Amino acid sequence: MAISRMSRRGLIGLALAAAAIGCAIGSSAIGSVRLQADQAGGAQNQVRILKVRGDVSLIQTPGGNVTVLAFPQGVTLVDTGGADTADQVLSAIRSLSKQPIRYIINTSVDAGHTGGNAKLAPVGIQVTGGNVAGQVGTDGAEVIAHENVLERMSARTAKPAVPAAAWPQTTYHTDSIKLSTLYHGDGIQLFYAPNAHTDGDSIVWFRHNDVIATGDVFSTVAYPAIDVDRGGSINGVVDALNKVLDIAFPDFRSEGGTLIIPGHGRICDFADVAYFRDMVTIVRDRVQAMVKKGATLEQVKAAKLTQDYDPRYGSSNAFVEAAYRSLSKGKK
Ligand SMILES: [Zn+2]
Numbered sequence: 001m002a003i004s005r006m007s008r009r010g011l012i013g014l015a016l017a018a019a020a021i022g023c024a025i026g027s028s029a030i031g032s033v034r035l036q037a038d039q040a041g042g043a044q045n046q047v048r049i050l051k052v053r054g055d056v057s058l059i060q061t062p063g064g065n066v067t068v069l070a071f072p073q074g075v076t077l078v079d080t081g082g083a084d085t086a087d088q089v090l091s092a093i094r095s096l097s098k099q100p101i102r103y104i105i106n107t108s109v110d111a112g113h114t115g116g117n118a119k120l121a122p123v124g125i126q127v128t129g130g131n132v133a134g135q136v137g138t139d140g141a142e143v144i145a146h147e148n149v150l151e152r153m154s155a156r157t158a159k160p161a162v163p164a165a166a167w168p169q170t171t172y173h174t175d176s177i178k179l180s181t182l183y184h185g186d187g188i189q190l191f192y193a194p195n196a197h198t199d200g201d202s203i204v205w206f207r208h209n210d211v212i213a214t215g216d217v218f219s220t221v222a223y224p225a226i227d228v229d230r231g232g233s234i235n236g237v238v239d240a241l242n243k244v245l246d247i248a249f250p251d252f253r254s255e256g257g258t259l260i261i262p263g264h265g266r267i268c269d270f271a272d273v274a275y276f277r278d279m280v281t282i283v284r285d286r287v288q289a290m291v292k293k294g295a296t297l298e299q300v301k302a303a304k305l306t307q308d309y310d311p312r313y314g315s316s317n318a319f320v321e322a323a324y325r326s327l328s329k330g331k332k
Contacts, residue, residue: 047081047088049095052267053259054209055185059092061085063112067213067261068093069206071185074102074127077141078204078213078261080116089116090123100125102183105190106145106168107215107263108198109152109230117143117166127183140165144179146192147171148200152230181208191247193217193240197224197263199231201240205247213261214244218276220265223283223306223319226326233326234284241277245270279309283316287323297324 048060052067059066063082066089068075075097081089093101101124106114124141145168153162172190179188186208193201197216204213216225217240226232244260250270251257260268286305295303306316 047085047092049092050267052209052211052261054211056206056209056211056259057096058261058267059089061089061112063115064110064216064263065213065261065265066116067204067211068096069184069186069188069209070097070099072099073183073185074099074125076103076105076184076188077101077120078105079107079113079215079263080104080120082112083115083118086116086119090120093120101141102127103179104141104143105188105202105204106143106149107204107213108201109145109149110198110216113215113263114149114153114162114166118163122165142170143168144170144172144190146190146200146202147173148198148231152198152200191243193243194236195231195233196226196236196240197232198227201236203240203244203247210249210257211259211261212244212248214240214263214273216263217241218244218260218262218268218273220262220268220272220276221313222264223309223313223316224280226319226322228322228325232322233329234280234287234323235326238277238281238284241273241280244273245277248273279313283309283319284323284327287320288327291324291327297321300324 050058050060052058055069055071057068057070059068059081061081063085064079066081067078075093080086101120104117104121106117120141121143122140126139126142143166150168150171152158153167174192176189176191179190181187186206189205189207191203191205193203201215201217203215203217217237218224224237226234226237248258248260248270254271254274255269257270260273262268283306287300290300290303301317301320306320310316
């Protein structure tokens with residue numbers, strides 16, 4: 001197993017109690033936690049809990065989706081939301097399971113997905129194995145991510161600085177890793193999505209529950225956020241979406257089947273991802289055609305290449321700029 005780095009506690013458990021925003025699939029809200037008024041902005045945020053399938057629930061937060069697997073021995077999370085909602089996310093997890101948080105998987109380095117680590121990891125308890133009998137560890141949940149997430153979080157230049165308690169202790173550098181059913185309540189596989197949203201993206205597949213958490217390569221509420229400065233690229237996002245479709249099983253006429261939790265937005269299925277993949281690919285090809293003709297970024301933006309999708313996904317300025325930058329790399 002390619003688990004390495006600072007920890008050799010490679011026995012990874014995952015509890016996922018995630019709830020997702022309802023859609024045509026028929027999920028239903030099972031609870032919500034009203035957040036305190038944000039002191040900085042005065043806005044009322046809301047954390048929402050939705051049942052996904054089996055042991056999996058979704059906690060929606062303003063920072064991003066938190067997927068929860070609740071199994072008899074513990075809880076495994078995919079992402080933790082932003083720092084400002086960590087207390088509410090913890091309350092939501094406690095409403096789903098009284099067991100300790102065992103594992104936290106981060107889909108990328110984004111603060112909206114890892115900001116809750118510093119609060120949620122220390123209150124967890126790792127599962128220990130090998131020569132260690134029983135649970136002797138009280139040093140928090142084990143955080144798992146691609147090694148580039150650790151590189152960026154622990155960099156001296158990281159702004160804002162990320163406390164060490166939030167860093168991954170277990171990382172991988174291969175195409176994928178498998179986490180055992182024994183310690184996670186499900187067979188979980190992480191797939192690395194190179195140079196997509198960032199250079200440290202993971203797609204997380206819960207094979208027995210038949211659920212995929214995609215992180216920020218997929219959204220139902222916005223164009224994909226592509227962080228070119230942190231290694232992201234539009235072609236990497238297309239590849240990542242195709243990877244999700246490779247793993248997922250559609251049911252009749254592409255509806256139902258594998259349930260797919262995006263980084264932001266509602267619970268989805270195969271057809272939703274295919275639609276989004278097509279949109280990203282179409283916009284990519286439009287931008288590519290102008291890049292080949294030598295167009296400047298200003299000319300590409302002025303061409304309104306996303307006009308037909310803007311009513312659904314909102315402002316495309318950042319998306320188009322990221323597409324242009326990643327497609328024109330190496331050009332003069
Ligand atoms: Zn996000």
